[in-house]
Structures are given as structure tokens and as C-alpha cells.
Amino acid sequence: MGARVRRLNIEAGPGTGKTTVSARRFGVERFAREYRGDPRAVVAVSFTRAATHTLVRRIRRLWGSHAIRWPHRVVTLDTVMVELLHDLLLTKLVVWPGGHTTLVVEDSWASYGTRVRTFAQYKLTISGAEVQIGSARLHAAAYTVNPSRCASLIRQGICTHSDVRQVLALALRRVEVREYARKRFASRFRSFIVDEVYDANDLDIDFIELAVDGGVSVTLVGDDWQALYVFRGARPEVVPELLSRQGFRSLTLTRSFRWRSEEQAQLADDLRGGIGVTLPVVLSADVPCLDVVLSLRWAPLWNLGPGVLPIGFQSFKGGPEEAAAILVLNHVTTSIFGTEATYVKDAVTSLSIDDEDFFVKAKPRLQQIVDVLSSDGTATAKQQNVKTAYSHLGELLAEFSPRTLRPVRANHTNRLRDIQARLLHPVRPVPGLTAHQAKGAEWNYVGVCLADAERALLHRGLHVEGDSDRKLYVACTRACFSTAEVVVSS
Numbered sequence: 001m002g003a004r005v006r007r008l009n010i011e012a013g014p015g016t017g018k019t020t021v022s023a024r025r026f027g028v029e030r031f032a033r034e035y036r037g038d039p040r041a042v043v044a045v046s047f048t049r050a051a052t053h054t055l056v057r058r059i060r061r062l063w064g065s066h067a068i069r070w071p072h073r074v075v076t077l078d079t080v081m082v083e084l085l086h087d088l089l090l091t092k093l094v095v096w097p098g099g100h101t102t103l104v105v106e107d108s109w110a111s112y113g114t115r116v117r118t119f120a121q122y123k124l125t126i127s128g129a130e131v132q133i134g135s136a137r138l139h140a141a142a143y144t145v146n147p148s149r150c151a152s153l154i155r156q157g158i159c160t161h162s163d164v165r166q167v168l169a170l171a172l173r174r175v176e177v178r179e180y181a182r183k184r185f186a187s188r189f190r191s192f193i194v195d196e197v198y199d200a201n202d203l204d205i206d207f208i209e210l211a212v213d214g215g216v217s218v219t220l221v222g223d224d225w226q227a228l229y230v231f232r233g234a235r236p237e238v239v240p241e242l243l244s245r246q247g248f249r250s251l252t253l254t255r256s257f258r259w260r261s262e263e264q265a266q267l268a269d270d271l272r273g274g275i276g277v278t279l280p281v282v283l284s285a286d287v288p289c290l291d292v293v294l295s296l297r298w299a300p301l302w303n304l305g306p307g308v309l310p311i312g313f314q315s316f317k318g319g320p321e322e323a324a325a326i327l328v329l330n331h332v333t334t335s336i337f338g339t340e341a342t343y344v345k346d347a348v349t350s351l352s353i354d355d356e357d358f359f360v361k362a363k364p365r366l367q368q369i370v371d372v373l374s375s376d377g378t379a380t381a382k383q384q385n386v387k388t389a390y391s392h393l394g395e396l397l398a399e400f401s402p403r404t405l406r407p408v409r410a411n412h413t414n415r416l417r418d419i420q421a422r423l424l425h426p427v428r429p430v431p432g433l434t435a436h437q438a439k440g441a442e443w444n445y446v447g448v449c450l451a452d453a454e455r456a457l458l459h460r461g462l463h464v465e466g467d468s469d470r471k472l473y474v475a476c477t478r479a480c481f482s483t484a485e486v487v488v489s490s
């Protein structure tokens with residue numbers, strides 16, 4: 001991985017060491033003799049925070065913490081985009097409504113209100129350098145946070161990553177903005193490493209090309225079978241065009257270091273070869289023999305029963321009851337697995353909790369709620385415990401959040417009831433994750449939870465062009481020893 005090639009593409013299957021290679025490449029570029037005294041940064045990017053955390057851990061382990069000292073960094077590509085937009089705002093090449101030069105950028109609007117059914121949508125456009133907020137009418141009703149509230153927040157300098165992307169895509173149509181971005185890459189970056197490049201969309205690819213044009217050393221790492229973000233506009237099919245257009249040299253990694261059994265190695269080969277497979281079955285009563293259970297969606301994981309504790313409920317919708325339940329789930333997943341619940345950051349923002357020490361201060365109260373849910377008894381006593389826990393949660397929020405919980409009703413408390421079932425289960429539950437959360441990670445024994453259509457795809461043989469096929473591929477290639485299908489015990 002010490003190859004001194006300025007445009008390098010590393011292509012490889014699961015477990016062949018892509019993350020390891022990205023981490024090695026980072027250090028090689030960071031400590032290269034020829035760059036001694038060069039103030040420009042080595043920057044590695046990935047598309048999710050989870051992936052950047054994994055890469056940071058590997059770099060620290062290999063090269064020590066000082067490898068990631070500023071300006072060298074490992075961030076999401078979204079972060080790099082926000083940095084560029086901020087500089088464009090400072091130089092007035094782009095002017096934000098209200099003249100803001102520092103934006104608060106959120107993952108989504110979910111934290112700013114509950115979704116409403118609407119035909120209206122705000123639309124960001126650019127006229128000259130000025131960002132303008134217009135509106136558009138949708139053909140079909142959509143559930144979104146009130147668009148006029150979003151527009152008003154944008155005027156206050158608050159927006160989402162998707163808005164940043166929209167504005168940059170429009171701004172980069174102007175020659176002077178492209179020239180600025182290219183020169184900025186040239187003067188600030190000496191090496192740009194893009195992990196999971198097959199998750200890139202058109203704007204990401206444009207960014208990579210600007211870096212190449214700026215003379216930056218660019219390393220791309222990825223596997224087309226593991227592109228999971230098509231719903232966010234990823235275009236795995238255009239990566240080969242980028243590679244040939246910019247004359248990247250490709251290296252292929254073939255040996256997987258992950259497989260510790262013939263069975264798992266064969267499964268991975270068959271999946272990649274499009275050969276139909278049938279997974280061995282594990283009953284949900286026997287999940288303690290597994291390290292994790294994966295699914296393409298959250299709901300089926302909850303349906304597997306109390307032996308599995310999913311680390312998320314569903315993609316976050318923004319309601320206060322849901323957000324409050326995520327706080328409890330987070331307390332439990334952190335205590336049992338040392339893993340944060342998915343969407344906990346959205347939950348805190350949506351509850352407008354601005355006390356930075358919230359988790360430290362709230363810990364004893366959250367533990368008290370968990371203790372209430374953990375006490376066993378008759379069905380009626382357990383129902384009462386859920387109500388008591390819900391009311392304690394309401395009191396906790398009253399102290400830290402302006403949002404209030406609605407009165408006790410089954411659809412407000414059912415998430416606490418689901419957590420309670422796991423707490424009362426006599427055996428430590430196994431974590432449940434979606435394929436998106438599992439990407440990049442590995443465990444010894446993995447269970448997958450399949451819908452009928454997903455099982456049929458595995459029987460037929462996977463195709464790299466299929467979105468669900470790729471998610472199944474990622475889920476079925478996380479195990480070192482074996483992958484089994486988990487089915488509910490009758």
C-alpha cells in the first residue's frame with residue numbers, strides 16, 4: 001500500500017482489507033518523507049459517521065493518535081462539503097439568505113418538528129451568487145416537516161446536509177466557483193482518500209474530480225457489491241467511467257482475511273458469483289449462540305422476540321415519545337453492548353435538549369426508568385411498570401426539554417414495552433442491526449432475518465445491480481465463521 005501512485009483505485013471483496021488498506025494508505029501519505037514540512041492535509045473521507053469512526057480506530061491503532069492531528073483528518077464527505085460552502089460564503093462567491101457565513105447543518109429536519117402531510121416543498125435555487133428560497137408543488141402529498149418552518153430556519157442560517165449539497169451542486173456550475181474549489185483543494189489537501197467510493201453520487205464524483213484536477217493525490221477504495229446508498233443518490237455505475245476518465249490505476253485485493261471457515265468462504269464466493277444459496281437455520285430461541293442479528297429493516301428485528309435487542313426503532317420520524325424512548329434505548333444499548341442507539345443525536349436535537357451534560361445528569365434517572373421496566377411481576381404489574389416508566393420519562397423531559405410527552409396510550413408506550421421485554425428476558429440479548437449499520441464491521445457468528453422476498457433473492461442468486469441484493473450481500477458477508485437465517489421459534 002506504499003505505492004507512490006497519484007491516482008489509485010483499490011478494488012476488493014469483503015474482508016480483503018479495504019479498511020485496513022485505507023488506514024495504511026493514510027499513514028503512508030501522512031508520514032511520507034517527500035511531504036515533510038508540507039502544511040497541506042491528508043484527508044480520508046467516508047459516507048457515514050460509523051465508517052469514519054471505524055477508520056479512525058484503525059489509523060490510531062496502526063500509526064498512533066498523532067497521525068490524525070489537525071489539519072490531517074478523517075471525516076464524512078458531507079463535512080468536507082460544509083467546509084467548502086463556509087469558505088464560499090466567506091469569500092461571497094455564494095451568499096446565504098440573511099448573509100450568514102456560518103451555518104448550523106443538521107442531518108435532517110426531523111429534529112425541528114413532526115412531519116405533516118403537504119403538497120408544498122421549499123426549493124433552494126441560486127441566482128448569481130445569491131441563494132434563494134422558493135417553493136414547489138408536489139404531484140403527490142408527502143410527509144415532511146412544515147416547509148415554511150424549514151424556509152424560516154434556512155433564513156436563520158440552519159439547514160440540512162441535503163441543502164448544502166443542493167446549493168453546492170448549483171454553485172459548482174459557475175466557472176469561478178469551480179476554479180476556487182479546485183485551487184482550494186490544491187492549496188489545502190495533499191492527499192485525499194475516499195473509502196467506499198461506490199456510495200458516491202454525482203456531486204461526490206464531481207468533488208473527487210476537482211481534487212484530481214487540483215493535483216491532489218487521490219486514492220479510491222471500494223467494492224461495487226457493497227454500495228448501499230442508492231436511496232441517497234449513490235451511482236455505483238458511474239465509478240468505472242470516473243476511473244477511466246481520470247486515468248486511475250487499479251489494484252485488486254483478492255484474498256479475504258475475514259473467513260475462518262470453508263463454509264463462510266464458500267458462501268461469500270457463491271453470493272458474488274450469482275449462485276443461489278440456502279442459509280442454515282437458527283431458531284430465535286437459540287440466538288444466544290450468535291454475536292449479532294442483521295436485517296434490511298428494523299421492524300423484523302423487533303419481531304424476533306426478546307432474545308434480540310435492536311439498537312434502533314425505525315428511521316427517526318421526530319415525535320417526542322419516539323425521541324424519549326430512544327433515550328431509554330440508548331441507555332440500555334450503551335450499558336449492555338457499549339453501543340449508542342441509532343438516531344440518539346436526532347432524538348436529543350428534536351427534544352431541544354441543549355444541556356451538554358444531559359447524558360451525565362440524566363444517567364441516574366434513566367437507570368431508574370430501566371429499573372422500573374426490569375422489575376418482574378404479573379402481566380398487569382408489568383403494564384403498570386411501563387406506565388410508571390413513561391411518567392418518569394415525562395418528568396425527566398420536563399427538566400431538560402421544552403417538549404412534553406402526550407398522555408399514556410399504547411402507541412406512545414409500546415416502545416418502552418418492547419424494551420421491557422428485552423430487560424426481562426433471562427438471557428443477555430443479542431444486538432440487532434440493519435445492514436447499513438453493519439457495513440464495514442465483522443463478527444464471528446451472524447444471524448440474518450429475512451423477508452420471503454429476500455430469501456427468494458438468495459435462492460435465485462444475487463445480482464450486483466439490485467439494491468436489495470447488495471444489502472443482502474453486505475449482511476451475509478459480515479461473519480468470520482458462519483451466517484445463518486434466524487426464524488421465529490413456533
Ligand SMILES: Nc1ncnc2c1ncn2[C@@H]1O[C@H](COP(=O)(O)OP(=O)(O)OP(=O)(O)O)[C@@H](O)[C@H]1O
Pocket residue numbers: 012013014015016017018019020021223226256257258439440441442477
Ligand atoms: N494484511 C492482513 N493480514 C491479516 N489480516 C488482515 C489483513 N488485512 C486485514 N486483515 C483483517 O481482516 C479483517 C477484514 O479487514 P477489513 O475490515 O479491513 O476488510 P474490508 O475489506 O474493509 O471488509 P468489508 O469491506 O467487508 O467491510 C479484519 O479482521 C482485519 O483485521
